Amino acid sequence: NHFLQQIEAKKHLNAFLEVFAEEALIQAGKLDKLRAKGDKMGKLHGVIVGLKDVISYKNHKLSAASKILENYKAVYNATVVDSLLAEGAIIIGRQNCDEFAMGSSNENSAFGKVLNDADNSRVPGGSSGGSAVAVQAGMCMVSLGSDTGGSVRQPADFCGVVGLKPSYGRVSRYGLIAYASSFDQIGIFSQSVEDAALTLEVIAGKDDFDSTVSNEPVEAYSSALNENKKYKIAYIKQSLEHPSLNIEIKTSIYAYIEKLKEAGHQVDAIDFEYLDYVVPAYYVLTTAEASTNLSRYDGVKFGYQIKEASGDLTDFYKKNRSYGFGKEVKRRIMLGSFVLSSLYYDSYFTKAQKVRQIVANKAQEIFSIYDALISPTAPSTAFKFEEKNHDATEMYLADIYTVFANLAGIPGISLPLFKSKLGIPFGMQVMTNQMKELSLLNLSKQMV
Numbered sequence: 001n002h003f004l005q006q007i008e009a010k011k012h013l014n015a016f017l018e019v020f021a022e023e024a025l026i027q028a029g030k031l032d033k034l035r036a037k038g039d040k041m042g043k044l045h046g047v048i049v050g051l052k053d054v055i056s057y058k059n060h061k062l063s064a065a066s067k068i069l070e071n072y073k074a075v076y077n078a079t080v081v082d083s084l085l086a087e088g089a090i091i092i093g094r095q096n097c098d099e100f101a102m103g104s105s106n107e108n109s110a111f112g113k114v115l116n117d118a119d120n121s122r123v124p125g126g127s128s129g130g131s132a133v134a135v136q137a138g139m140c141m142v143s144l145g146s147d148t149g150g151s152v153r154q155p156a157d158f159c160g161v162v163g164l165k166p167s168y169g170r171v172s173r174y175g176l177i178a179y180a181s182s183f184d185q186i187g188i189f190s191q192s193v194e195d196a197a198l199t200l201e202v203i204a205g206k207d208d209f210d211s212t213v214s215n216e217p218v219e220a221y222s223s224a225l226n227e228n229k230k231y232k233i234a235y236i237k238q239s240l241e242h243p244s245l246n247i248e249i250k251t252s253i254y255a256y257i258e259k260l261k262e263a264g265h266q267v268d269a270i271d272f273e274y275l276d277y278v279v280p281a282y283y284v285l286t287t288a289e290a291s292t293n294l295s296r297y298d299g300v301k302f303g304y305q306i307k308e309a310s311g312d313l314t315d316f317y318k319k320n321r322s323y324g325f326g327k328e329v330k331r332r333i334m335l336g337s338f339v340l341s342s343l344y345y346d347s348y349f350t351k352a353q354k355v356r357q358i359v360a361n362k363a364q365e366i367f368s369i370y371d372a373l374i375s376p377t378a379p380s381t382a383f384k385f386e387e388k389n390h391d392a393t394e395m396y397l398a399d400i401y402t403v404f405a406n407l408a409g410i411p412g413i414s415l416p417l418f419k420s421k422l423g424i425p426f427g428m429q430v431m432t433n434q435m436k437e438l439s440l441l442n443l444s445k446q447m448v
């Protein structure tokens with residue numbers, strides 16, 4: 001009841017596309033009876049969770065914040081949903097986001113923008129803006145989002161909450177609407193590192209429905225947070241000296257590095273001369289994957305179908321897709337089709353794959369020496385609505401700090417550590433090697 005009231009009180013933020021009020025209350029009642037009977041309680045008994053509207057919850061609508069899926073209902077549960085329910089979580093609703101998880105400001109939702117609760121004239125970040133705001137504004141305890149190039153970490157940064165993107169393959173993607181399958185990963189928003197750790201423990205692990213999930217056993221993340229281990233930490237010099245980085249963020253992070261050293265950690269500056277190539281490589285590869293993933297929304301296999309069909313089949317597809325997809329999604333489908341076309345494949349797609357390999361090699365080189373890599377999460381704090389959405393390139397370039405982790409498949413977390421002079425929260429990002437979530441969370445716990 002408390003969370004339903006909070007959702008109602010904060011309705012103007014537009015964080016939820018749908019609230020499962022009645023169902024949530026019934027579920028809460030059932031859980032209460034279980035507890036009264038003295039039955040064993042799940043790890044997430046009574047925890048109120050929201051789902052970004054790209055995660056399947058059987059018999060509930062699933063729109064990806066797109067008109068093309070406006071009336072679609074999920075026919076099965078995502079593996080993460082089964083895992084949450086099995087541990088007693090209560091799913092309270094579907095959260096607003098950028099259409100098909102494409103964007104950094106939540107301005108690309110077909111169902112309206114989401115407001116940042118810290119300042120309603122500012123964006124919450126994206127693409128999982130609704131999920132970040134729901135935790136920020138206390139409308140649920142934990143949200144699940146998806147992170148292909150920063151969509152959990154960047155909105156967490158903008159809203160002053162914790163945002164964790166696990167390693168590629170740590171959490172099953174079964175039931176997650178695909179944007180770019182070799183990058184996508186389900187992530188967690190929470191108020192604390194402990195909550196993120198416990199939720200990860202529940203949703204991570206092997207799944208017969210997703211062959212890209214690692215078979216490595218899931219560690220007891222939540223119970224291993226209290227060690228006071230000292231870490232060897234690196235930061236990329238070019239990232240803190242990047243011309244796009246806001247000066248307040250830069251000084252805060254340099255000051256924080258000194259604090260880490262005082263606390264007994266080793267922190268070294270390292271070089272990565274290809275930093276400016278990570279965003280172009282990310283957008284070539286993800287739009288390529290998106291253009292093929294989104295071909296299924298043609299009005300026949302999936303998606304909106306126009307009433308009066310005229311012309312041939314191609315014409316029919318065109319009409320359905322022209323109506324159903326928004327501007328940004330269309331732009332990415334076109335860009336992806338272009339970089340995959342036979343004439344340009346080698347100059348764009350192949351080249352971007354080479355950059356991806358360089359990034360992966362760099363990550364391995366870093367983590368052969370260091371336990372963790374730190375960086376800003378974003379080059380600016382939450383910006384104003386309409387400030388960046390007229391210039392796609394400018395918006396894309398702001399992903400400079402987050403896409404590294406997705407290109408390399410490593411985990412990353414954004415920790416809410418700072419506030420700007422204007423009172424806008426911002427954070428810092430920590431990354432570790434693949435499947436090293438335990439160190440990531442342990443170090444994070446020491447930092448917040």
Ligand code: GLN
Binds near residue numbers: 146150286
């Ligand atoms: N801002 C990035 C993009 O628009 C990240 C999206 C995501 O992680 N889903 O592609």
